[in-house]
Amino acid sequence: MKKNHIIWGLVVALVLLFPAGELLAQEAPWLRSRVVSPEVNPDLSVTFRLFAPKAEEVTISGSWIQEWGASETMVRNDTGLWSLQTAPLEPEIYTYSFTVDGVRLLDPGNVQVMRDGRRHESMVLVSGEASRLYEVKDVPHGTLSKVWYDSPTLDLIRRMYVYTPPGYADGKDKYPVLYLLHGGGGDEDAWTTLGRACQIMDNLIAEGMTVPMIVVMTNGNPGDVASPGEAPPRKQEDGIGGMGSGVFEKSLVNDVIPYVEAHYRTLKGRENRAVTGLSMGGMQTMNLAFDHPEYFDYFGVMSMGITDPGPDGRSWFQQVDERMQHLKDTGYKLYWVGCGTDDFLYKASQNLVDKLNEFNLEHTYRESGGGHTWSNWRIYLSEFAPLLFKK
């Protein structure tokens, strides 16, 4: 009887301490949990560990490895625990995965997982001054809402994310709005996970570096209802293929802006609207500046520009001169362009800057190191937002 009691107590304690699925697993959680990975060391190097006694080769690929497609080989100890310690890393958010004998996997020791399009990665944050805006801090937090809205332009009920700043729920103030667009393969979720938009906005506002604003993160794929699994299955026939058609941009001004301004306490008029986006979202921002400049006073083009014509001689950007003239005639307060020197669209961003110069259009150009990466886009957001809505 005594023994039964002890077993019973143990079972109850385990099931209440661990999620239900945990106990159904093949491996005992108390064994697996002995493997600490990742571990950020005092010198800001990171140690990764994986228990894989039968593996012949374990490698790790991660966003701190600069070389395209490169990975590093982990080292096995006597017990079958593989590990690797990086050099000291810059404070930043890094994503990574292991490859065991050719099979890619996440770090089972790490609860932090990020989705990038259709792929997941493990995540580790190396904390320091340079990463301070990305961290969750003891500052007032805004509210993030997953909102469904009607888009007659796209003939869809769609989902977007809306960030309302700290104080919104308790006050009566009206706020300006930043429309924040993701890149190809992403969706309405990307800026709040990989992009750390909520943390960046919370921290910028807390430090007084930016005015409080509403941030609207749409799904920029015109055929999508919502991110994977959040919508009924449907044919994506006009999904990302509709990227160059300008139809998403139309839906933003015709459907999204009216919805946001009807349902949130917003300041109206173009002087209270900004738009920025990366890669595909940068192209959409350029299109909005070309074709709908009367809606926005602030534009931010991240890692995008005027691409060279494709093999058929056609460019994605048609009638650039006429549309630049339209933008010039309409006027604006800020046209911001940011690109990394290693970005494969670096040349395109230079083309955009050249064209802005050709038309004597004022702009701010920000060149960073690095390439077509979220580490750049997080920095760009943290630098672009403070420039907005100044009186």
Added chain:
Amino acid sequence: MKKNHIIWGLVVALVLLFPAGELLAQEAPWLRSRVVSPEVNPDLSVTFRLFAPKAEEVTISGSWIQEWGASETMVRNDTGLWSLQTAPLEPEIYTYSFTVDGVRLLDPGNVQVMRDGRRHESMVLVSGEASRLYEVKDVPHGTLSKVWYDSPTLDLIRRMYVYTPPGYADGKDKYPVLYLLHGGGGDEDAWTTLGRACQIMDNLIAEGMTVPMIVVMTNGNPGDVASPGEAPPRKQEDGIGGMGSGVFEKSLVNDVIPYVEAHYRTLKGRENRAVTGLSMGGMQTMNLAFDHPEYFDYFGVMSMGITDPGPDGRSWFQQVDERMQHLKDTGYKLYWVGCGTDDFLYKASQNLVDKLNEFNLEHTYRESGGGHTWSNWRIYLSEFAPLLFKK
């Protein structure tokens, strides 16, 4: 030049079609994407596939396998593609993972990933009549918000999720509130992912099976600020250890209810408040019924009950008779108890029913098959919600 154009166009197309990280990976996405997994077949069997040419053994464990800790061995073909086809499955949401030579991994072919506590699983939905309430349908959707609130009782700024029903954003109506509590190891995220609470509520409301209501999903671990990675690192000294102390329950009535009723259009009074939870959340629901019945008219205890005393002879539930009397004196509209016949807390749920009978307290008892699983808790929510707030 022609060739350069073609390569350039290909690079642009790839980067815009795939997330940034995808191209930095070791393996080419167009190769990996040839592996279709999971595939739900017309007979509702599911085929799982993994490309692992160097592996000696690949197994799959999943929630359709009833036997505790069991897994099934996958079969290798000539090319190194491992596969397994299940028997036809009941329409339901299933979670699963692969194990390659002892190393556990998610299905790289499947974008659907769910977090259960500190662990991730791949997910597949087998569609059919029995799963219809869990699917995302073309019905009006409520809004899910991640809200930060002050909890003086716990001395923390904490996060909770709030579901407002379709129509909330456009109307002036006031709504009753369901407080929906997760289990041990879970957090404020669990009911909206594993529990499919938004889909269940959207679908129940659309079918007229329940009145529209606000659903509040707190973090039930009294030492937690928010789910992993969403809060600054802190010592969890009084985290889940504070489970039996009743302090979370105090914070719910002292802090959460006043916040919700001050910030949302709520109907007031106990007749407009319900609480239900699973496992640890079921214990908290029992405690709320014992100690704070004046706040709620509806209680739902899922997969929990009066546990037998532990090895030291102490029970988690002290002074049960006095507290039952308190509940009886206060009165209520519904006391609902649900448990699976294979649940390790089945006996405890019977003890609770016995005690309710002993005190002549009206209650509804729902016995299902299965065990301590989310498939039961999703069913329980879909059956409990329709019983609430009837005039």
